[in-house]
Amino acid sequence: MSIIKNIIIALLVILSTSPGYAAKLHSILIGDTADTGIGAFTDIRNMKRQIQTIERMTGMTVREKNLSGKTFTIKDSLNALKKLNIGNDDVVIFYYSGHGYRTENKDPISPWPVLFFSWEEDGMSLDTAVDIIKSKNPRLTIIMADCCNSYLPETLAPLFKVGAKAVPDLSTMVDNYKKLFLKTSGLIIVASSEVGEYSYGNRIEGGLYTTAWLSSLRDEVTSDEEPSWEHIFATSIKNIHKDIESYNKTFPDDQITQMPIYSLEIK
Numbered sequence: 001m002s003i004i005k006n007i008i009i010a011l012l013v014i015l016s017t018s019p020g021y022a023a024k025l026h027s028i029l030i031g032d033t034a035d036t037g038i039g040a041f042t043d044i045r046n047m048k049r050q051i052q053t054i055e056r057m058t059g060m061t062v063r064e065k066n067l068s069g070k071t072f073t074i075k076d077s078l079n080a081l082k083k084l085n086i087g088n089d090d091v092v093i094f095y096y097s098g099h100g101y102r103t104e105n106k107d108p109i110s111p112w113p114v115l116f117f118s119w120e121e122d123g124m125s126l127d128t129a130v131d132i133i134k135s136k137n138p139r140l141t142i143i144m145a146d147c148c149n150s151y152l153p154e155t156l157a158p159l160f161k162v163g164a165k166a167v168p169d170l171s172t173m174v175d176n177y178k179k180l181f182l183k184t185s186g187l188i189i190v191a192s193s194e195v196g197e198y199s200y201g202n203r204i205e206g207g208l209y210t211t212a213w214l215s216s217l218r219d220e221v222t223s224d225e226e227p228s229w230e231h232i233f234a235t236s237i238k239n240i241h242k243d244i245e246s247y248n249k250t251f252p253d254d255q256i257t258q259m260p261i262y263s264l265e266i267k
Helices: 002-017 040-058 074-082 126-135 170-181 208-221 229-250
Strands: 024-031 061-067 091-097 099-103 114-117 122-125 140-146 186-191 261-266
Touching: 024 040, 024 074, 040 061, 040 091, 040 170, 040 208, 061 074, 074 114, 074 122, 074 126, 091 126, 122 126, 126 140, 126 186, 140 208, 170 208, 208 229, 229 261
Parallel strands: 024 061, 024 091, 091 140, 140 186
Antiparallel strands: 099 114, 114 122, 186 261
16 A cells, blocks of 8 residues: 555655656636627636636646626726736737727738727727737737627727627547647737628627637547647638528628638747
């Protein structure tokens, strides 16, 4: 019995001192759950579940900050970003589900939307989150905004149009999650629609793009193929296009478009 106990203690020491277990996952999930029609509550719930899965599969310790309801404000969002205490092997996931927009005066070089905070009726550019997180130098950053990216006149912004929005092998999943989240470095930025477009969703299924992305991630980590962030985002776009095509066939008089955009600077 003492031999077995010593072996267990030795294994625990090895695991606790390995590089993979030193990394932390910092998640900031922001959702406009007060607007029950756009599915932000569902999006946040699904993202929480995925982060819990990442924690189990990689061994990373999660530091989670969720902002919704009365904490769905620019001030709380900026405080959460600025208070991030990040190690050089840490991962950051910043996720926003809600309304978004852009104006003609927004930097035309930047394709990323302005995030709209309904409690304050004011906006914060996604670029702000990008800049703050980049300044803290995490190993891997994933920044996602599931919101509209459509133009509004300066005189109306941000008072804008309220619109749409098999059992896997465990060892394979663990290996793939670790390759994606522990063995990747860099910056990933995602917006659910390109410049000038709306994003769609509903209160039952959540955001159309968030659903497509989570489905693509699940497919990737359960596949026997080498996991790839590029493949995850390419597949998520194919998935959303299938949904859009199906909708347009069902409702020929109400044609919609939505093209997600992303930037990968990873190695």
